[in-house]
Amino acid sequence: MSLRFFKSTFLFLLITATGCGNKSESKSVAIAEDVQAEVQPSLKTGAERTTEYLPLLKGKKVGLVGNQTSIIQTEAGNVHLVDTLLALDVDLRKVFAPEHGFRGTADAGEVIEDGKDPKTGLPVFSLYGNNKKPSAEQLEDLDILIFDLQDVGVRFYTYISTLHYVMEAAAENDLQVLVFDRPNPNGHYIDGPVLDTTHQSFVGMHPIPVVHGMTIGEYAEMTNGEKWLKNGVQTPLQVIKMQGYDRNEPYDLPIKPSPNLPNAKAINLYPSLCFFEGTNVNAGRGTQKQFQVFGSPYLPEDKYTFSYIPESNEGAKNPKHLGKTCYGKDLSEEPRLASLNLEWLIEAYNNTSQKEEFFNAFFTKLAGSTKLQEQIEKGMTAEEIRDTWTEGLEDFKVVRERYLLY
Numbered sequence: 242m243s244l245r246f247f248k249s250t251f252l253f254l255l256i257t258a259t260g261c262g263n264k265s266e267s268k269s270v271a272i273a274e275d276v277q278a279e280v281q282p283s284l285k286t287g288a289e290r291t292t293e294y295l296p297l298l299k300g301k302k303v304g305l306v307g308n309q310t311s312i313i314q315t316e317a318g319n320v321h322l323v324d325t326l327l328a329l330d331v332d333l334r335k336v337f338a339p340e341h342g343f344r345g346t347a348d349a350g351e352v353i354e355d356g357k358d359p360k361t362g363l364p365v366f367s368l369y370g371n372n373k374k375p376s377a378e379q380l381e382d383l384d385i386l387i388f389d390l391q392d393v394g395v396r397f398y399t400y401i402s403t404l405h406y407v408m409e410a411a412a413e414n415d416l417q418v419l420v421f422d423r424p425n426p427n428g429h430y431i432d433g434p435v436l437d438t439t440h441q442s443f444v445g446m447h448p449i450p451v452v453h454g455m456t457i458g459e460y461a462e463m464t465n466g467e468k469w470l471k472n473g474v475q476t477p478l479q480v481i482k483m484q485g486y487d488r489n490e491p492y493d494l495p496i497k498p499s500p501n502l503p504n505a506k507a508i509n510l511y512p513s514l515c516f517f518e519g520t521n522v523n524a525g526r527g528t529q530k531q532f533q534v535f536g537s538p539y540l541p542e543d544k545y546t547f548s549y550i551p552e553s554n555e556g557a558k559n560p561k562h563l564g565k566t567c568y569g570k571d572l573s574e575e576p577r578l579a580s581l582n583l584e585w586l587i588e589a590y591n592n593t594s595q596k597e598e599f600f601n602a603f604f605t606k607l608a609g610s611t612k613l614q615e616q617i618e619k620g621m622t623a624e625e626i627r628d629t630w631t632e633g634l635e636d637f638k639v640v641r642e643r644y645l646l647y
Contacts, residue, residue, distance in 0.1 A: 283485035287421030287458065288322050288389050289313050291329070294419060294481050298331050301384040304375075306337045306368070306407050310391035310423075310496050319495065322389055322421075323361060333363065334383060339390060339403040340369040340499070369399075373443065374406035377414055385417045391498045392457040394427035395512045396436065397444040397607050400498075401460055405446050408464060412474040420480045422458030422646070426508050428488035430454060431641070432581045433512070435633035436609035445609050450630070450637055451581060452512050456646065458482065463644040486647050491577065500556025501531035506573055508532075513582040514572075516613075519604025522589050523567050527551030527560030535585065536569025538562055539595040547571045583623040590617050 287294075288311065303326070305311070311322040326333045336343060336358060343358060343365050355366050366372070366379055380386075388407055390400045404420075411418045433451025447469050455463065458480035465475050493505045502508050507525075511532045517524040521539060525531040528549055536549060545568035551560040570585065593599050600614050608614065616626045 284424070285484040286313075286423050287481035287483055288325075288423075290481055290484065291325070294421070295329065295331070297419060297479070298326075298385065301332065302382055303331055303333045304335045304337060304380070304383045304386045305333060306339070306386060306388045306390065306403065308338055308343055308390060310494070310498050311389040311421075312496060314495060322387075323358065323363065327361060335379070336363050336365045337368050337375060337379075337386075337407070338365055340399045368403050368406065373403070375410040377410075380410060380414045380416060383416060385419060386411055387419045387421060388457075388461070389421040389423075390457065391423050391494060391496070392425060392460070393498055393502065393508050393511060394425035394453060394455065395515070396433070396447075396449055396451050396453065396609070397515060398511075399443055401457070402443045402446050404457065404461055405464055405470065408461065408476040408478070409470040409474065412470060412476040415477075417477040417479070418461070420458045420461045420478065422456050422480055422483050422486075424483065424486055424492040425454070425456050425488060426492045426494060426505065427452055427512060428454055428456065428492075429490075430579045431634060431638065432630075433634075434609055434613060434630050435637055437612075440605055440610055442606045444606050448637075450634055451609070453637075453641070454488065455641060455644070456483070456486070456488075459641075459644050459646050462646070463641065466644060467640065480646065482646055488647060501526055503529075503531060506533055506575075509578055510572055510575065513578065513585065516586050516604070516607055517589070519601055519607045520586075520589070520599050521561075521593070521595055521601070522569070522599075523551055523561040526557040527554060527563060529554075530571070530573055531557070533573040534569060534571045535589070536562075536567030537589070537593065538565045538567055539593045540568045540589060541592055541594070542568050544592055545569050583626060587617055587623060 305323065307322055312319040313322060313325055323333065323336065357363065358365050366375065368375065386407060388404060392398060392400045408418055431450060431452055431454040435450050436445045436448050438448055447464070453460065461478060461480060464470065465478050468475065497503050502511060514524045514532045514535055517535050522535050522537040525534045528534060528551060534549060536545065547570055548566055548568050550564060550566055551562050553559065553563065590596070590599055604614055605611050613626065
């Protein structure tokens, strides 16, 4: 489903601001009120339901965990939540940014430095690198944290790990957390091996499958309810729910959630192709079809007739096999997946000329245990591997059901 125009009622507030936040230059800012988007009929994200959350922010000192996806959509265009909150006289003090930074342009894994938002002058604190959890000092002058990030419903997509640490820090410092809910573009299915917590990392913190089928708000409720935070602490939590959301309907994001997920096809293929990040196969980084192609110099040219050469680009300054010809497959025309595809991974392993170097240590973190690598190396088929996930998936679905909001 492609994006169409958005219906909304909005008002224009005349506010005074400069790029550094000083009140000396007048300009108009479009502020959305109860926006109605037609990506799904009558869909309103949590951020767009201003009348629901503004009373909760009155008189509060506010921090925002956000990035380029923290927007409100209007007929006049996308309005960043930071601009909306400031124009509505919310006392917004600080911004916290996840992996890829506040503007969403950094490479995966790139260290993000603290700084200032050039438009508003607000201090921006990185929650990626050495400081994944807000410190008590960073939170000391706040009453409430808003969490508004566009997730893609996959265990190793790190925004849910950021959510964990934000909730944990809030609980330890007596702050409330408001989660502005957004659609899960992979919300139509649940699949993959459940994480073995002995292999917990920032790309997998909780005992969930690779694809969990929950919105970020539902996931926050589960994190709290299952007492997954340190020492079992629980956060004063409120989710600003969406209206009109159907998890089974396709949802095209208005803004790419990270540099290497440029479109709906990449987001749909990401849960399956990201396993290649733990191998010697390139998953499209350094191309214009990130997570829509895969290839390697070690795959046979006669069997894999599609080829490409990874180059340095935004979000992939030094992609795997930079400047080398990779042989593989173009999956950009594949039908929408409703389950993980293991065939591509197994086939690549079986055909590589570098079997001993095919897997690296990161693969276990992505898979959530050592089992998947062992199963592939033993020659198990995709169907045989999937059968070993059944019990874990059924147990997870029982837990998940308790926290569904839609």
